[in-house]
Amino acid sequence: MLEKIGRGELSIIESDAVLPSSSATHLPKSFHSPVRAAAIPSDSQPNLRPPAIQASAMPQHIHIHTPPSVSPNLDQPIEDDDDIKFSISDISLPRLIMTAVCAAVIIGSLLYIADRIISITTGVITGQESIEDIITPITGDIVAGYTVSDEYGIRPFHPVTGEPNVPHNGVDLAAPVGTPIYAVGKAGDKTTVKCWWDEDGGGWVVNQTAESYPGYVFQSLHMSENGCKEGESAAGEVIAYSGNSGLGTGEHYDFRVKINGEYVPPATKYLESAITGQPLKE
Structure with a gap:
């Protein structure tokens, strides 16, 4: 085959075309895929070129589907930093007050208990109270x-x-x-x-x-x-x-x-x- 190609009896044709369906029915299955290279006798080369694809066979319109985009709601006002700070302070202020009150109660109770322990301990040491007064x-x-x-x-x-x-x-x-x-x-x-x-x-x-x-x-x-x-x-x-x-x-x-x-x-x-x-x- 290489010798025939060298003598000009065969030529190599490059093509990406696909044979139309009307012609494909008369060809073997091997011809249904695109032909990248084929060895064809030179004397019959003009007759074996695939017919031109009609323009009407090409798609006239191409539809590209894109997912809908989410657009921001421009009608909704955006809070500025002052509004955000105010809302946070407004929510946390009662908690801060409650925490301060609880802390004051606990500290007061601890101080009172400490004072009582010191007082009772002093009384026990001086003999004014007994250890049973603590229990x-x-x-x-x-x-x-x-x-x-x-x-x-x-x-x-x-x-x-x-x-x-x-x-x-x-x-x-x-x-x-x-x-x-x-x-x-x-x-x-x-x-x-x-x-x-x-x-x-x-x-x-x-x-x-x-x-x-x-x-x-x-x-x-x-x-x-x-x-x-x-x-x-x-x-x-x-x-x-x-x-x-x-x-x-x-x-x-x-x-x-x-x-x-x-x-x-x-x-x-x-x-x-x-x-x-x-x-x-x-």
């Missing part, structure tokens, strides 16, 4: 057969009102309505009892003082309206009965202690005396 029950403890349902301290929120960081100035016992409450004091002490209604949610309140504890007030909240014995009583006598008055989630006994007008963590020994009637030891 106060916590939630889950058992005192005189009753479970402590809430301890002294700051509550995350009030169980009824939902107010956050509310101080609870007493110790709650899960005692049923009608549990007798006794006058607190040493054996032979005279106590003074006063009953009154607390409009801030404490219900019927019983205050008692004892001769051996000047400056102390032993307080009982949410008491029963009936059975409160005002006036003088001896330590160990029944002075009132627990109830479910005032603001609360259920019947319980709320015991508190004040020293010189300030609430302090109630010592377990005072709570035991109030719930059992046993006189305090010397």
